Amino acid sequence: LYLRDKNLVDDVIGKMSFTEAMFYHIVGTPPTCGQTSVLDAVLVTLMEHGLTPSAISTRLTYLSSPESMQSAIAAGLLNVGSQFIGTIENAATLLSRIHADPAGFEASCRQIVQEHKDAGKHMPGFGHHLHRPDDPRSPKLFEIAAACDDIDQRPISTIRALGACVDEIYGKHLTINATGATAAVLMGAGIPARIMRGF
Numbered sequence: 001l002y003l004r005d006k007n008l009v010d011d012v013i014g015k016m017s018f019t020e021a022m023f024y025h026i027v028g029t030p031p032t033c034g035q036t037s038v039l040d041a042v043l044v045t046l047m048e049h050g051l052t053p054s055a056i057s058t059r060l061t062y063l064s065s066p067e068s069m070q071s072a073i074a075a076g077l078l079n080v081g082s083q084f085i086g087t088i089e090n091a092a093t094l095l096s097r098i099h100a101d102p103a104g105f106e107a108s109c110r111q112i113v114q115e116h117k118d119a120g121k122h123m124p125g126f127g128h129h130l131h132r133p134d135d136p137r138s139p140k141l142f143e144i145a146a147a148c149d150d151i152d153q154r155p156i157s158t159i160r161a162l163g164a165c166v167d168e169i170y171g172k173h174l175t176i177n178a179t180g181a182t183a184a185v186l187m188g189a190g191i192p193a194r195i196m197r198g199f
Helices: 008-012 019-028 033-046 054-064 071-078 087-102 105-119 136-144 154-170 178-187 193-198
Strands: none
Touching: 019 033, 033 178, 054 071, 087 105, 087 136, 087 154, 087 178, 105 154, 136 154, 136 178, 154 178
């Protein structure tokens, strides 16, 4: 039995935590101490997400069929998409676009925010219907990432700068929500945007 190139019994069970094994399975390299800390924090942050479509469908399916827990979990997973939970991936895509834009950091932030505002689109990673003025989970994730020398801090700086542009262009304060913060710290931990929807 193998997890990538490691013997599951001899090299993984009892030697790697679930978070470490998951990171290794997804990324292909054993996580650093900081990557483990950040990923642990993200998983705990996203453990309870309130009354989102995925949580509601899970609860209703379980209410209908309590003997079939797997059906309830599947119902919730089927509702992970671009509007809820999947906003982590969407926010990370914006951060990657900013980093790659030859026009420069400030110009890229302004262009992205203006595009969303002009199109009447929601900014992925910003705003919350309950947490106002700020989502308390975001600074905590940033604090954990900042304490780790092996986490790239640039995505966190980028989402903060993007937040300043959001506030200015929208003319009101929109908090960096937990999914926006999650996108930034996972990018800093080296987890690609394409797999963030799984979180």
